[in-house]
Structures are given as structure tokens and as C-alpha cells.
Amino acid sequence: MLVRVSFRDGHAVGAHQQIESEAYKAACEHGKLCYREFSEVPKPDSFMSFFGQLVSLLSGSSLTDNSNTGVLRLGDGRVLCLTESVKGSIVVDPDTLDTVSKFEYQDKLGGLIHSAHPIVTDTDFWTLIPDLIRPGYVVARMDVGSNERQFVGKVDCRGGPAPGWVHSFPVTENYVVVPEMPLRYCMANLLRAEPTPLYKFQWYPDSGSYMHAMCKASGNIVSCFFFHFCEVLVD
Template sequence: MSLCKKLCGNNRDDLVITNIATKPPSHVAPDHDQSENEMDNDRNHVAWTSVRQEKWQGELHVQGEIPLWLNGTYLRNGPGLWHIADYNFRHLFDGYATLVRLHFHGGRLVMGHRQIESNAYMAAKKNNKLCYREFSEVPKPDNFLAYIGDLANLFSGASLTDNANTGVVKLGDGRVVCLTETIKGSIIIDPDTLDTVGKFEYSDNLGGLIHSAHPIVTDNEFLTLLPDLIKPGYLVVRMEPGTNERG
């Protein structure tokens, strides 16, 4: 006789477990005051701290020693400004792009940062309000006609942001490009001064509004994905150094 039969008997009904969980707790309405306090605490988190200056550079005080063999420049790109005038963004990915540069040489470290001068950032700075569709933010239309115009601009891509706050890559030909999911948000920068040089314009006829903001980049090629917005699927494209043509 098996151990199961010894413990449970010969009746298979004895093996059926009919009560495996405790009674569900009764619904408790959320404490709205507590939720608001939690939101305030989240807003005070260091991740929401905006840069204080549009541009800054200086040598950092180093605790310990930097190896003398460590020479070069490290670039990092991401959201760094989360407000326009008195309005605070609601999502971390909405922040306007801040390019950070760390330059190591001879045991010394010089750091700098600068806002990427995208059309979205420059328009917001000039008008003190959101002017382009960001990751989760949408500009408020002034009237119904403006709302209709915004819908048309959405389908054409004119109202989509070019806030290149997702990544930064160095192409095989030496050009440095900051990226986001919108194709129009491909922006060339100077890695030494952090100046915004201009838009990276693709010269092919592939079109599209969005692409992957996380391409594979080597000395010999640039690989990325173009999603199909009509039917499921992606187009894998390749670009060689020295060109702006994907194929």
C-alpha cells in the first residue's frame, strides 16, 4: 500500500483540497491623505532633482586616487530637467535631456553637463509651457481648433518630441549622436564642448516616425529596429560609418 493510501485512505475524494486560502480581506478604501503624502515623498526623491544650471563645467575633488593610466571621456545622457516654470512633470522619462561628460586625464577628473538643445526643450524654454508630446505629457490645446490641429500633427509626427534623453552613441566615423524613440530626436553633439551640433538626418526613403533608441553600434555598422505601426513586426536596418543611409 502506498504512503498516500495510508495517509488519505482509498477514497479519491479524500485527495481533493477544497479550502486552500484564507477568506479574502474586506476592501479598505485608500487613505487619500496618505497617498498624497507618498506622492510628495516621491517628488522629493533625489531622482526628481533637476539640474540647477543649463551648462556647467569644473574639476571635481577626488577622494583617493584615480589610476594614471585611466585617460579618456565618458558620456552619459538622460532626463535632467523635470519642470517648466511652475509645472512639474509626472514621469521620470519626460525630463529634458541633460548630457553629462566625465573627462579623466593624469589622475584628474573634470565634469561638465549641458542641456541638449532640442526643439522641444527650446520651445518650452521660450514659451514657459509644454509644446511637444513627451513620453507621458501632452500639451493642452487652447481651443477646439487647436485640438484638431494637434491630432493632425500627431499622425504626421510634427507634434512628437525630439527630446533626445534616452541614449548616446558614437558612430564608427566618430560622430556622436543622442537618441530617443522618435526618429526626429536623433541629435548630433560635440563630445568635447557638449554643444548641440544639429539634427542627424537620415538620407534613405525608409521613413517612419519611431525607431529603437538602443541600437547596436560597432566600428563597422549601426543596427536598429523600425517598428511597423500598421501590422505586428519590425524592420531590421543597417547603416555603415560615414553615411546617413539605412538599408
Template structure:
């Protein structure tokens, strides 16, 4: 087995930089003006000598910013100043968080290290706890906890709200545990912070769900059989995910809600599977299509312990790009596999095709012939033709691939792909710019340091220098 150069991606980044010009190679398109924001963990040990290990999802949140102007790129990064951050730096205590095997339960940890979005015209960092942290898009400084102007309950949420292209509203849901467990599906209008309830979906098997699906008329909560007994959550020494149990005999339920009036359609059933990420969903005559990055079971949750990821390669875990078909006149849901490649952290041309029939998706992937514990290639899947295009460079490990449309483009894939790449051979990261149509490199911008592996981000056409 070759040396696994990706291990640097799970090591601490202590430097914080502000508007550093990056050396570029190739050609960064001059039309690419705006800002790429990225979020993810960047500290996994309290200090260099610590033997404390964490789950990848529990590293301290760091924001990264790439500012584009006339073919140039500036880079900035900064830790979120959360309760979890201060506890780690001042007391050497990590939050037990999502899946860590040690650590301390920190009250209101607010380690929002998964995603970023805009709510009520504020830039915010998100995780799966209801807390949301506002940050300044110019200097990345932490502002304050972002509070909604309502009393909607819930102990969990998703870090993947949808922006509904029809209503111009954000949609998400919370999971509330009680005598009657419920998923509260809600929407938020632009320039507002009051959540308006669409529907409360009762459940007797509250599940761990990282994302959900949204079409023009429906929201779909995919309830996997990774379920919880809420009475277990009182244990101060257990991480969040340790409260969930895999019960494959229960199968997977697709809970469909009509957004216009909150009517809950019947639950549609499929065999047991697990997923972190929905790709896209859209409506067909008499039903729905849901494209999902699917796993056979929940093994990947524990696989993502940093100690496992940095260890020797174990049993390969591949993620299937599946298309599930829901027929309203049938109880059962079927699926087909759309690509032979393992694909996760999926993205699409969201601003035009979210919730609508589409053709292309992009993701990170693990090469089947050169398996490593972290994905080592980027893929573009044509979900209509069933073909897949790959970008791969030995010793390089990609982050989420975000699509940015070329001005006045008419074709779905006319634009570029942006991905933060870990260059394991040279011990630093670079921002890769691919032509989205050909999937060939246009240019790259070298960062002087490594950027630990992160999760999600967003591109805005506004320039925050």
C-alpha cells in the same frame, strides 16, 4: 522607513558648467584617459513654483561629460537645445512626451534624453522617436537634427542600437504603423548615414520595445504583450505609452532574423513578461541564449512617474535577471533566473563580448532589505557561476555602470566601472571608479552640484576637454 535621500535626483539642474576640475579622492587610474558622456533628463518643472509633474522619461535632455587625463577629471554639462527645451523655457510648456499626465504635444519636440552614440563620425543623442540630435563633443553644444540618407519609414525606434562586432555596422529597427504594421531591421556602415534594410518583419500586434538582442548571425526582436492600436495615436492629449495596452494572454514572441540574408525564422513563444533592457545574447548549438532584465508585467511604466518616485514607498518592483533559451527545433522558450538581486540598466564588456558568450554583467539594483523607490546599490553578476557582488553606501544612489577595459587586458573584467552616484546625504553627485574585478572603490571625483538621475552613456578613449 528611513528618509529617502534620492528625491534630489528628480529635481531640476539649472547650472551649465564647462571643463570644471573636480576634486578627487582615492586614486583615479592614470591609464584611464578618455571621455565619459552621459545623457538624461535634468528639468522636471517649468520653474521652481510649478506643480506640473512629468514622467521620468520626459524631463528635458541634458548631456554630461567627464574628461579623464593622468588621474584628473574635468566636468561639463549642457542642455540639448531642442524644440522641447525652448517651449519649456519660453512658454512654460512641457512636451506630453512618453508618459506625462499633462503638458502639450510639441511638434518635433526632439527631446533625445536616453542615450548617446556615434553615427557617421558624429556624436548624437537618441530617444525612441526617429529624430536624432547631433551635438559637439567638445563643448556639448547642440548642432542640428541628424538625418539619414534614405526614406526608411517608421514612427518609433529604440535608443539602443547595436554595434555589430562582425560587420562593424550599427544595427537597429523602426516600427512603422500602416495597413500592414512592420518592424524594419536595418544596418548602417561606419562613416555613412544611409540605412540598409535587412528585413521587414510583419506584425499584427506592434509592441512597445526599448531594446533588442543581437548575436553573430541573428537579430532578435522580443515582442512583449504591451501592444498598441495605432488608431489611438491620433489623440493629442494622450502620452505615447498611454496608447499601449497590456495583454498578457498574447504572451511574448521572440522574432528571430538571420542578418546575412534577411530570412525571418519562425516566432518563438514565451509567457507574458516585460522588459526595458536586454543584457546580451549569443548562439549555442541549435539555438540562442538571451539574457534579459525582466518584469512580470508593465506596472513599472506608470511607477516611473516622478510624482510616484518622489512619494512614499509603494509596492516593491524588482527586476529579474533571466536567461531565456531559444531552441530552433521547439516553439516554446524557457528561462532561468541568474541572480537573486534585482538588476537593471545592464552593461557588459561590450567591445569584446557583445553577441558572444560572456561571464560578467553590471547593473543598478534595489536592495531587498532596504527597499527605496530608486535603486540604491551597484551589482556585478557572474552569469556562469551564478554569484553576485554588491557595492552599496547608505544614502547613495547609482547610475548606469559602464565598463572600461584596462590597456592590454586579457581577462573579461580587467578594467574599471564608472558610475555617477547621487550622494543624498551631502546633496551632490560624484563619479565613482570601481575596480571591475574586485568591485572595490579605487577613487571618486566630486561634482559641486547634484546630477539628476539619467539613463545611458558611452566612454571613448578620445579626449574631449
């Protein structure tokens, strides 16, 4: 659900509109959940339907496209709604809140999931694409006005059997910081018919936590040195 608030002549004016995702339209048509959401999965009607769900999961066709995580304005003015599935990138009209179209990535980087909160500037767009087959993270950038992500580099996981969840990540002027944390994707949990306490993840405390710094220009992983520390907080 999109909500817009504007101010006119001292009054607040609100509007709301449902994003017309395929998952939303299918749920309205069939009266039930039809796509795999973050914390819910469709209930299989039979063993064969469960088997079919597994096949569609591996292809990504059963993943939700509900863009319920973030709204951002690209450098060229397009407004994009996102979730953690790549297919859930949807362009909307910021004035009417109408769904315009799917945002189709015109490249061969692939990937079924990406960071829900990419970094957007006036000139480019940065994102992380977890690699579940060869555990690691692809760092990609996209020029303003383009739909083509460009490969910058890849960070291989240092610990654990799978990449950790990367809901968001920080960047500096010259570096991308790729967090690798013990809350990692778990194929067994992805394949379950019922949600688990940690959804599609598993906690691997012995796998370690790492912060990888990648040079934006070269794509190389760089060694880090820290001198002074400040503003250390506990949330």
C-alpha cells in the same frame, strides 16, 4: 542634459550642457510643454487646438525630439544622442557637448519611431523600426560614415493589433533577434489628450510573446532549435 566626466592629473573634471532640441527651445520660449513627450502631452487650449494636435501627431511633427535616452559613438567618430522618435537623433560635440545638428536619415524607410538603443559596431549600425500601419518591425542597417539606412527585412507581428514596444534588442554575429511582447502600441492612447497609466501603450496579455530570429545576410526569418540552456535568471 548631457554630462561629461574626465580625469586629469588625478582629478575628476565635470561639464554639462543641455541638448538644444526643438522641444527644449520651444518650451523655453513659451514657458510650457509644446511637443508630445514620452509620458506627457501638451494641454490643448481649445477643441481646435486639440484637433490640430491630432493632425500633427499623425505627421510626426508634434512628437518630441528630446534626445534623452542614449548617447552612442558611431564607427566614424560622430556622437549621436537618441530617443525613440526618429526626429530626435541629434549630433553633439563630445568635447564641448554643444549641439551640432540634427542627424538626417537620407533614405526612404520612413517611420516615426525606432529602437532607442540601436546596435553599433565599428562597421555598421542596426535598428528596428516599428510599423504601426502594417503591424510589424522593419530591420535596417546603416554603413559606417553613412546616413542611409538599408532595408534588411521585415518581421510581421504574430499576435496583437499592433507591434510591441522595442526599446532595445539583441544581435549575434549572424542574426538579429526581434522581440514581440504584449506591451503594444495603442493608437487610442496615442490620441488621448491626457496620459494613460501605460502612456502610449496597452497591455495585451493574450496576444503572446515571441522572439523572431532574422538572418542578417538574407533578411529571412529562421526557425530555431534549442539544445542546452544556461544562466536562466529572474530580474
